Amino acid sequence: MDLTLNSHDQAGHTVLAVSGEVDVYTAPALRDRIADLLDSGQHRLVIDLGGVEFLDSTGLGVLVAGLNRAREVGGSLSLVCPQERVLKLFRITGLDEVFTVYSTVDEALAGSSAG
């Protein structure tokens, strides 16, 4: 499977670094990892999409579901997306209005704490 997920705790958040291809085949693994983090009490998530080479609508759907679940448990889910080609997908689907998208992990940690 061409998807790698690594998480670590940083500044009161859990940063989940996603790299590779997030598509109809690999997206369930991302969905499960986000669910596991939320279930284990890590409610303040920063998803770092910096290493994502490909993202399709299934991947976008998993992120939306993750955001909804995080909000249900009183948590947060913000995104880090430095790549224009990936950002474009959020814009054309209107999801840039739904997510808070940062260009670096540090900005996400600072912004998310302030919010």
Place this chain on the structure above:
Amino acid sequence: MTGTAAGTDVTVTLRLPPSAAHVRTARLIAAAMARRSGVGEEILDEVRLAVGEACARAVRMQERQGMAAPVTVEFAETGRFRVSVVDGAKTGSGDELTAMANGAGAPAPWADPSGDALGLALLGAVVQDLVVDQEADGGTRVTMSWPLI
């Protein structure tokens, strides 16, 4: 080469098992075919995304209806690089799907839990020339094309 009903010359036909694992295969082949046909490098990302979305949709629809028949992907070059993705799943009319891809009736495509609306919204956004037809057997043919350099 023999012409199809649409009057185009199909150069390569791919028959994929309706499994999510093979959607990536279709994307890789689509990008390779597009490059070979002379599609601009800056458009390859769109080709990859659009063919992936069309195949993911076809696979999802067939899985939902328990259809094991292969999904067909046809590549042709007749002035433009043309890709058709054909599934056998019973769905709404081609007009409905075309309207969804063009954003009609779906103010927030991401709110659709099935993911279908989001996929169609992406397809509609990255493909300028998108046609959705209903096949005689009730399946769907999604045809998209891009200019050659």
